[in-house]
Amino acid sequence: MGQSRVLVVAATHGNERNAPWLFQQWRAQPALLNTAGLALQLEIGNPDALAANRRYLDRDLNRCFTPELLGDPSRREREVQRARDLVATYGPNGTTPCAVALDLHSTTSAMGNSLVVYGRRPADLALAAGMQARLGLPVYLHEADAAQTGFLVERWPAGLVIEVGPVPQGLVSAVICRQTQLALEAALDTLAAAAAGRLRLPQGLQVHRHHGSLDLPRDADGTPGAALHPQRQHRDWTPLKAGDPLFWRADGSCERYQPDREGPDARWPVFINEAAYGEKGIALSLCTRERWPCEPGWAAALAALL
């Protein structure tokens, strides 16, 4: 491992308060966290938003890490500036360089204890496969969505999001804290194994690959004319069947799921009724479930970073 450090970020969204509360506990009692011998940088992603108990102040920090935004000096939103600061400090060419970023999030969706991976970088897939082998965590593989870009971990050589829910915004839940710590320790154990050249990956990695998102039905003025159907609430990772109730109108009628002709296998829903995604026009996202053989190069790519 040498000088390499692992960046662990909490409160990239200021109203996701479980991970920052854990940071306080770990700082007061470092023995509480099993770091697997790694040197960690624990960093609050958006301290101003955390103080305000809001997801963000000017702009979603976890959509600010595009080269375009980072490199455009005319963009002065507070979160864009914070993104630049984080890269300047902890980025691979920063003053305290970190090779891997682990970004700790929570969600109002019933995602359970899960991982979000962006794209198909071999080192990320090694990390996800190692964590899935340890804890069986489901993986949401986000790619090819032009409307959602600029995620924090994409600016580090490797990294992923640990996403735990359901928990309301602004709330600390002991169960969510325990799941967050379990997943983080599995990540650190995987990284330590890779650094020591002893990471053994399972035969396959199961991923839920992003296909697209569905918005609520909206009236002409943009107002949602329906809500998520009660039968869909908290049913993340449960595949949809044609005709399943999807949206509920106040008159009791419902709109039903019809498979996308261009992606009929994209039946696995994630981020169902996430409170923060209303403004993004996302009621849920749909994935294909795929099993990929783990390639030998994945573990090597991760080890090379550490």
Place this chain on the structure above:
Amino acid sequence: MGQSRVLVVAATHGNERNAPWLFQQWRAQPALLNTAGLALQLEIGNPDALAANRRYLDRDLNRCFTPELLGDPSRREREVQRARDLVATYGPNGTTPCAVALDLHSTTSAMGNSLVVYGRRPADLALAAGMQARLGLPVYLHEADAAQTGFLVERWPAGLVIEVGPVPQGLVSAVICRQTQLALEAALDTLAAAAAGRLRLPQGLQVHRHHGSLDLPRDADGTPGAALHPQRQHRDWTPLKAGDPLFWRADGSCERYQPDREGPDARWPVFINEAAYGEKGIALSLCTRERWPCEPGWAAALAALL
């Protein structure tokens, strides 16, 4: 009923979005709501906070209705001014006077479909008893808490809060919407019966009478040193026993419930881990469960207002 109107308020807290969404649906299709023949005023309590998706901007609107705040022209917080506007418009001496206020709230606590009554005004107790007879709703009777005053419905001759949960802040949930509408229609049916002189109350009203609140254990700097214990999450209305786990520390230890010597029967918890109450220093409140005989004067007091 004559000219008397019933004020129905949604989004007194701007991040409680189920009732305001229902308002939009009812305005588009008035037949969706059974008003029991009553003239309703549907009003958004805090439109600016609703637009910002925040509980409040300057100050909790539902703590602004004290005579002191309303009458002090030096207090210029936006919510204090909004409280004055609401009283000036819909108060008993307002331009569009309403006799009864029904304030629709949601909570991150598992309160189910419930009522909050402030004090012991006979007309309020009649309304609560009528709704409990119709739907069996539990009643939280809030009184004698000097730290929490200035609730909206206290400034109307009669009124109560319909409190539904659990639901995250900022989210519309079909189940929460249906429960909210059920409770509101039970309130309107009760009021219509009272106005027609045909309100028959049950023999008794079960109330959970406020005794006090417990805060999280806090470190010297005010930081919570523990979280709510997982065994307490979503266990509103379930009585505590001496020794039950109450708070959970990150090292796995717990603090246990010990009955208050001055209120050993105050074992019924409400508003457990409500996200908005962290800043108020309330992890949960404790109540005694009491059954009060319904008095004949209650229904008469309510009828006299209508």
